[in-house]
Amino acid sequence: MILLVSGLVVMVLAGVAALGCRRIPRLAGTIAVSGVLSGSALALMGAFGALTGRAPARFTLSTAIASANALANDSGALAIDALGAFFLLVVLVVSSLAAIYGLGYLERNTRTGASWFFFNVLVASMAFVVVADDGFLFLIAWELAALSSYFLVVQHDERAEVRRAGWVYLVAAHVGAAFLVVFFVLLGQHAGSLRLVSLAGPLSNAAPLHVMFVCALIGFGTKAGLVPLHPWLVEAYPVAPSHVSAVLSGAMSKLGIYGLARVLTLLDPQEPWGWTLIFVGSSSTVLAILLALPQRDLKRSIAYSSAENLGIVAMAMGLGVFALTRGNQGLAVVALAGGLLHVANHAVFKTLLFLAAGALQKATGTLDIERLGGLLRRMPITGAVFLVGALAICALPPFNGFASEFILLVTAFDTAISIPFPVDLSGLIVVLALGLASGLALACFARLVGIVWLGEPRSDSASAACEVGFLMQAPMIVLAIACLAIGLGVPWMLSGLERPIAVLMNTSSDMVGGVLKRFSAASLRTVVSVGAVLFGTIVALAVVRKLMLRDREVSQHVTWGCGYTATSSRIQYTGSSFAEPITELFAPLIPHESRIRLPTGTLPEAAELEKHTLDPCEHWLYAPAFRTIRSGLGSLRWIQHGRIRLYVLYIIVTLLVLLAWNVG
């Protein structure tokens, strides 16, 4: 535990040092990144024991000073168990890789030092969130993470849309936190303590469990970006520097899932929560990927797909809750394993995609996919890793995304077969949502890969692009290898989840381990061997093709244009046309704004068509709600008129009222 805390302290100190030498940006970056790396290494060494199965470790200030017997009940304590250690691993690995990338990515100016300071504080505070044993400390760390990430998001605050995104983010983070405060107050009231990790046991039925769950779901769901709580995320992720977007999506959104998982250990799971999670999860999954499809901004599209993937995790938790309430332990283990695995997988491939998008932006200066194209030739490494990330996120075998979606689909089918009506319908909902979402994800990422990386460049900046430096490439290559390694190594890696799941279900890790082992033997190992056979077949066919073409005439020519070979890259299919038919089919779910100027008269002038897809939650829910609030508050404007004398009068009147109240 000492190791863990000192690791986090190192991180913060390195951040402060980076702030101190902000005049020498290169030095500031190096200090900060080495702080993150060494701090993460120390912290993970400290957390290793918890993941591999020692009892939860607790740390208080008194243990640091006296290293004596820790008091059982003091507040301000940190603790780590297997569940926390799992999330700590995800957070720190993502942050470390993003930090290395950031060293090559951030332009070096006087703001760099401050940026690194906030980055290190963000990483340390995220780590504090998962090791906080005390609700109060948890909230402080949570708030610290929100604030430091806000300053990172608004780094380019000279642009108006960045300021707007930062504002939306700040509001959303605090509305979410407000619900968490309510949750913790209720928890403290009914459990008698605010302990999160080293708790005595789940809360009994006497407490207002449903109210607490809803508060937690809103609070944590906001951070995870579940629909309809996602609009902040699609504003904030795209405008942040890319290594920060990667941390926000890869690591910080997972804290929402961590919180929800913790809630399931604190409160006894109830069946209606299963329905809530399935409903929220499936609507997140489908709606978010539908909205990811028509976006022109590459990072915005990837941000939407973040909400989709966390929806998948929520569905897994919903199936887990159903299995738990029905006493089907085996099914619950597999469902939660699928969920946690998807957390790790999403951290890997989403970080990869954001980093690749950042590299693209650095090389071309734009994220507008209609101005890109043909970049695979110009940036072969970044293009290849982006393709790997896309394959993984579309859940295609043999990459890691498939492993977790496969586990989830098996669980859902099993639920649909073996659990009686009406819970079996939840399994069916998950199957349908996943089926639809994976088809749409395929469309979405075929569009992103095809329009951005393939074909001919659509602008001068795209055709002038060249590959980014090694510092930026290395983390992306590591993540791409991880996508394949997890996909092929999943039967063996699953045993690493045994203790986190045991904590989550409050049962013995032997039982969990047994279930996971049987499941691996029954299907995952064969899935992996089929993946290996697939790989072998592809290589074999590629070799056969190469041998066949060896001695023959192979020539180069222009693309066959069906008789029309105008050599302009603008005749290529566009991203907007690629998305249009699908968004048209789902038009009732996706509002849009369009402006048409039709050609009129005998000699028509230029015609125009402009169409913008809007976010349904923002358009139909938040925008009207915030407009109402603003006009409501506007009617109180008369109080604020600028006359100092009357303001003084307000103060005096308030004082008198309070005095009277106190005396009376």
Added chain:
Amino acid sequence: MMIAMEPLPYLPLVLALLGAPMLRSVINRTKAWFAGRRGPPLLQPYRDLRKLLSKGAVYSRTTTWMFRMGPAVGLSTVIVAALLVPMATIAAPFAFVGDLFLFGYLLALGRLFTVLAALDTGSPFEGMGANREVYFSALTEPVLLLCLATLARQTDSLSLSRIYPAVGVFSWSDATPLLVLVAAAMLIVFLTENARIPVDDPTTHLELTMIHEVMVLDHGGPDLAFIEYTVALKLWVVGQLIVGIFVPATQLTLWGAMLADVVGLFVLAVLVGVVESTMARLRMPNVPQLLLGAGALAAMAWLLVLQVGS
């Protein structure tokens, strides 16, 4: 888990590899018969493949390795998918809990690479075809999963190699309407997946109206041979999922069931030919309605299975 080591489970794969192009001849012959023509010889697809395999290739200057990878990956996915599908009472070489999902996702992998190879050419026509392909397949995927979920619930198992032998035995006596609905929905999935009328017309002459054919316009030589062979194999492999519902495999001897399976596939090919000769391709905006209709059929089947189960 089961990975077969003896030769018998691999026999269906050999049959598929050898017989798949013949399905295309049967479809062509049926269409020729309807049109009053003689039609090409039955071995024509094999001759076409040999001819293509012996040619060189011309590549567009725009394309990258993605374009060259596409056909090889597409063919590999279908071959590996064939390793998951049982035939008669012979379990597939790879039979395990959840193999049906792997089957669906393997086809999706092949589709993505075909689509990316098409987009790699930068041709607007190929982009259009790619777009339609991902659009319609996004709608067929849930239908296929729903059909398989219905069969899984009916037979209480989660592996194709258990579902199919079980369907043929007891289900037809007590769940006929359900199986008819599933088969109808799967037939639509089959036609969409294989780019046949009424969703796509493989013989149309106008690039603007194509889906699959327009995506492979720029491929030639061995690459095109791979693609043509993939198309044939996909007919065979996905067709087996439909034929398997109708063949009461456990009631027959092993060889009888195999024969019934193969005959069933050719009957399916004749059926495809009949559909192509008697129907026009749907207008593109109407295709989603057809697929949603298939979804509705599958949903009704699911409701029936709920009733049977309870």
